[in-house]
Amino acid sequence: MSKVLVFGHKNPDTDTITSAISYAYLKQQLGIDAEAVRLGEVNNETQYALETFGFEAPRLVGNVAGEANEVILVDHNERQQSADGIEEVKVTEVIDHHRIANFETSDPLYYRAEPVGCTATILNKIFKENNVEVPSNIAGLMLSAIVSDTLLFKSPTCTEQDVQAGKELAEIAGVNVDEYGLAMLKAGADLSDLSLEELLTLDGKEFTFGEIKSVVAQVNAVDVNDVLNRKDELVSLIKQNIEENGLNLFFFVVTDILNNDSTAVVVGNAAEAAAKAFGKELVNDLVDLPGVVSRKKQIVPVLTEGL
């Protein structure tokens, strides 16, 4: 029970999984008994990154309360995105690049958030601050996280720091960023083996905007019509999900990773209001979001403001 668990958010993405592995490695080098774990299934993109650099997925954990007394959160802080049982353990550190909400501690802690594109970019600094070298396979994972979160440096969330960290890590990992990055993104955008149910929750995050209980989910696609052609089926599944989870809003974003545009399927009693937050009308449950690729920077702030 003296072990500290390191994990990212539910419905894990590449940054969440690889940052847990990378930061647990750093902590181990500093003499701390840290273990990376995950709160959900690994997606195709992350699986591609893990396999390329020779890693297994971390151990899956349900409720953390029985597992450890202390935990470190990476790539998230909001309680509803975190582990079951999070209220019963002590959060000793957070390394994140999101807004702060629904987060409270009774004691001081190490909290490091920076407005950069990716947790791995912050971890790259923390490795340096602690004079620990990033090994080549960990560098590959950290590079994967940056490519994933910034869509190969094209997302508006991408900063000069992410570009710089990406270059450094690619050099250590010995890979060509553009070739490897596109191959990884395409592996993630390959939705052919996923059912619509799986698509819905692949990268869904819960948010509460005022009184409005919401899920904002996002999938990357090479061709958005692969998803949107099955919209009617999708809408009825979403309605079922809303019913089961008592939601007011399900905001499902399909992002075209080649053209950097998105279309959202928006359902729920707050759907009209959500569309209006973007200055749009809801047409057949759809809202067009040209130029929008970032949930964190282009969707959540608009919904927070508008709802």
Add this chain to the structure above:
Amino acid sequence: MSKVLVFGHKNPDTDTITSAISYAYLKQQLGIDAEAVRLGEVNNETQYALETFGFEAPRLVGNVAGEANEVILVDHNERQQSADGIEEVKVTEVIDHHRIANFETSDPLYYRAEPVGCTATILNKIFKENNVEVPSNIAGLMLSAIVSDTLLFKSPTCTEQDVQAGKELAEIAGVNVDEYGLAMLKAGADLSDLSLEELLTLDGKEFTFGEIKSVVAQVNAVDVNDVLNRKDELVSLIKQNIEENGLNLFFFVVTDILNNDSTAVVVGNAAEAAAKAFGKELVNDLVDLPGVVSRKKQIVPVLTEGL
């Protein structure tokens, strides 16, 4: 309106005032139009530090909403301890060493909290990370903050990092830590020119423990009887304060800075429960707290847990 304001908490102490000045200075060196401001009167201890190192107190600000669009918080994060109008401005950075609570943003930000004794210890790192030299007069202020928050390195909140930063800064400032530190603490513990009303709010911070709206205030004294001899008068003033502010608890801590013990005057409908949180009985509105000197580490966590 393009200026960014830097400020600490209401009822400012030495760390809050000097960290605002020090961090605004660092930001200016980095080309940012930053201004340190304060949210309340400067206490005797802080005044001593400012005069010793040749500074004026920062400008007093009431509501920040009309003053700037963007603000940086130092030495606090909880909304009720922050400026009036804080909801209407954008918090772009927080540098702090307290627990996190009642804090929420809609956008990602730079948030740097570390579980060390003093904000100045973190600022000392951030100066280095940005390759900006700490000038001798700013070093004097930062040293003053560390001495104040750690009671000359004797508080349980004091870490090896605070001791190290204190040494470095004393060297830059060219002062003898022990001599200067004790003189500064004594200037702060000189309560002779303060009315009881002033004592009550000198260093009071609001907290909400569950449903219990509370103020936890603290004064340092060389002889606690200077304060406790006037306990009856104090209790009636506290009752008035509770009435006016709709509080459930006023927890007023008098700390003996020479012996490192405290006695608390505890009033309100949650007073018995608060005493019980420490495993104590309330006797004549008093609770003995031997060995307790830190609100952050020895009082707030106990009340959070117990109430």
